[in-house]
Amino acid sequence: MQRRITFAILIISLLTTIVGGLMNTLKFSFALIPLTGIIIYVAHVRRQTISEKLYKRRIKNLQQGQSGASSANLSEVVNHATQKEHWIPLSERELSGVVILPKGSAENRGAWQPNEVPVPTYVNAPKAVTPRRTIDLTTPGQWSDEQERLAREALAAATPSRDQVFDQDLAEEAVEKLNTSRAANE
Known part of the structure; x- marks a missing residue:
């Protein structure tokens, strides 16, 4: 019953993503997520059913072949092997591959x-050292006027002369480019 419920949930999720793709x-690529889940689930259920069939066949063969007392340990045969943990704690590992050298032996x-x-x-x-700037606030506008004057001088020095640029449009574009490429608040 649990397998049917899980399969139904996966099918419903696939159908809802397909309907969402149509709307x-x-x-549509989101439909690959539940489709992948269905494929993995079907492979898992198939593996489980095959292992259950092998388990039942093993018990059936034991019951048929058991005519008298045998020396085989039935608990080992009947209890099918469960998945064992692949990780081994460090305290139980063999240290044959690791060689611990005494301190100072590497120098020798x-x-x-x-x-x-x-x-x-x-x-x-x-x-x-950060330079100290002193701004005289007693005369308003002196610092900003000086900054504007320095900016105009830099702009005048950077603009091409009429001899260098024969086209007036190119000269205006160069001046406009210099005006727009200035740093903020200057």
Whole structure:
């Protein structure tokens, strides 16, 4: 019953994603998710049924072949092998592949030694000094006027002369490009 319920849930999810794809609310590629689930589930159920058939066949053969007392341990034969954990705790592992050397023995053999790495420059370098700017606030507009004057001088120095640019449109484009490429708040 549980297998039927699980299979029905997977089929319903596949159908809803297909309907969602038809209604353009979901991509059709989303239907691959429940389809993959169905394929994995069918493979798992098939594997389970095959192992159950083998288990029943083993018990049937034991019952038919048991005419008298036998020396076989029936508990080992009847209890089918469950999946064992593949991970072995570190305390139970064999340490045959690991060789622990005593301290200092690597130096005697001339083994690899790490090179000295110099300390980065930012560790020993002096702290950078930030320049102090003094802005005279007693005369309003002096600093901003000076900044505008410096910007105009830089723009005049950067613009090509009329001898360099023969086309007036190119000169205007160059001036406009310089105006737009200025840094913010300048």
